[in-house]
Amino acid sequence: MAYLYDRIASDIEQQIAQSVLRVGDKLPSLRLICERYGVSQSTALQAYYQLEARSLIESRPRSGYFVHRSPKRQLPLPEISAPGQAASGELHGIISRVYRDMGRDGAVPLSLGAPALALLPVAKLNKGLVKATRSLAGSGLAYEQVQGNANLRRQVARFYGGNAEDLVVTAGCMEALSLSLMAVTQRGDTIAVESPVYFGILQLAQSLGLAVMELPTHPQTGVEIDALKKALNKVNAVLLVSNFNNPLGSLMPDAHKKEVVRLIQHYGVPLIEDDLYGEVYFGAERPRSCRSFDDSGLVLWCSSVSKTLAPGYRVGWVAPGKFRDEVLRLKLYHSIAGTTITQEVIAGFLETGRYAHHLRSLRHTLQANALRYTRAIADYFPEGTKISRPQGGFMLWVELAAKTDSVALYERAMRQGISIAPGNMFSLQDQYRNCMRLSYGMPWNSTIEDALKRLGKLMI
Template identity: 80%
Template structure:
């Protein structure tokens, strides 16, 4: 595998040098895939990977039925959103707008720009289906027996092995399998807080976290966040020093909805702070596998030696949303998490745990991730360029280094809930910014997902959405 990677890197580098030296100019057609295969004596898959790399850098573009061309840079570069400035705790409600958006996600024919998962076309459906058949043949009782409370030994050992190569040192015994990442977060909050306690989160933050906190009777302090580096560490230090919070809940890698990536130095400092003040950190790392760089960013958990970091993740955003397979490494809270899971759900689904374990063990999951990351990186650039082209003056946009989300800010007078109402009538679904805060903020913002394959329909929807902004 290493040889193939070096080969398509070489092809991409050769073409990039030709573009830089203006041997290939903007608008020029690139050699066909067949020509590349013959010139470099490689397979079509390798040739495609080289072109995918160049697409991801926005150096070339694919034109349906025409081939690949040197890309014309966007004439307009949009600024980043400002650092958020929440003003503390709030008891606001989100239910109405979230319910409306979820209800309309099933709107027939709607372009689901609001949906924060990859499209079905980007998932290895055939491999998952084969895995299900294999699991029913190999599992005791065809997978009908109860799984143990902690989760499948096979799955936990494979998750630990997979992440040991990603900078997260784990053993299978440190993990508890959950029903998706949300159950992992829920169990973690329940063992670290009591009703009436306050937790700290970055702002804006995934609305599911806000809903979960409210359902558990928790108060929420929203902390300012930078669109590229995430939570402002000084703000976190202040609330910890003031003794205001019982736990922190942060999305360290590719925050939903900002797409921000906490730098390694910030992660180390956050872990140092929570250890100093004795406050648990619940780390939502569900997007960590969808990185656009050369290697996976480390987690806060990888710097923790105190057991105060409860590390949560899942395959719901990368492989099989409907399987509801997640996990938590609860650190010093493991016994409490196990006891609570026993009371609430007893065990997870045996068959789906075995399917995921098998995909991890055979390397199929890692192979799938390589293709998914490449597609999403290209999508992020294409969606961003379309927004720069079609959205009005006053627009700003995040520049994610991974994940699925673009955070788009509009002129102050724009109401994204009203924009949502206009858009859904045109069969376009967006996620209004007010869903991501309990403080009535971000009225002029929205989250757009680039988890769908780029095509003329997507570009048309973004153009139409731009025209609806008034």
């Protein structure tokens, strides 16, 4: 069933396609749209949001909406990655430098791993905090249950399906991954991951004494199924970011998810599914998790609100399948329980529908950002640049000419107050030197555009 705003948007799209409206033309005002279609202001706005997200129109502050110029060119996708054998090599020292430098005053944090504060509902969460001091016996001073706030688990189960009893609340998704890895592996084991892969996963694996097998990964469909299949009798666990992998933005199609679950069941290998970006989808609906195809209990599904709502609250969770008791034990032994009050705030945010509401606007902003950043990169980066086409999340993976050294580029960019994440942070092997990850989690403005322009110039 098409919504009214879909109809309005497609009318205007047709006018652009037929050159009734041309590049630079001003679109009808929202008031006019309301009158013409007999719709509310918010429906009219929704139609324009849609067109904006698809990069067909752009809003200019205090002037209205205009038909957008197309980017100079469409950049090609990076190839499927081709990492080498399993390695437990040293982590690149660059990681800690990027971390340290990112917070430098005035730096444009294109290396950021979280949404900018401006995109988060600060005031509403503050109200939730005050409410939580009233709803919690002892205002959140008492120890929370080891398994986590019962209301939060109920709300997460309602939001995602499943059972509150099967969830364990954690200090963000990172603790969920840490407890899951501790539950299913031992020092000396090997895990399989995508390549490139979020460096935090490499650091965690190293700290637990695990070797890492990096698998060939498609920039749009995620891990290569054949490669995974060949790896499965050599590894003790698999860890995949199924939806909008960081840094590629890849999204595993349902058929791949189904096949991955079939394979891990066949080989009896646990799958830790890191689904922390799943809510930030640009398509029609939230992508499914691998867990939703599993009936064996071998999938440990991890997520959080750190990438969508409140990084500093440290609220995440894991549905550990048949490893629930072990994960629960580890949670108790290593930290007793999570912070009480922030769990209650998030529970309330889910319960009242505020989270769903916030996500709608966050997705819109990030989708528009993805297109704006991509266009600027197409405009300003040199010939030979390749770029991912994320269908969600907030990361772009950029591949530069083979000779480019992104660590040297990082140094030059930092001197100009621009922080990027060099590609070799995302592997234990010597690869992705000519790549980098750029976040589009900051609101688009002229500072960002200028930073991308200057970054492009540094590459020539």
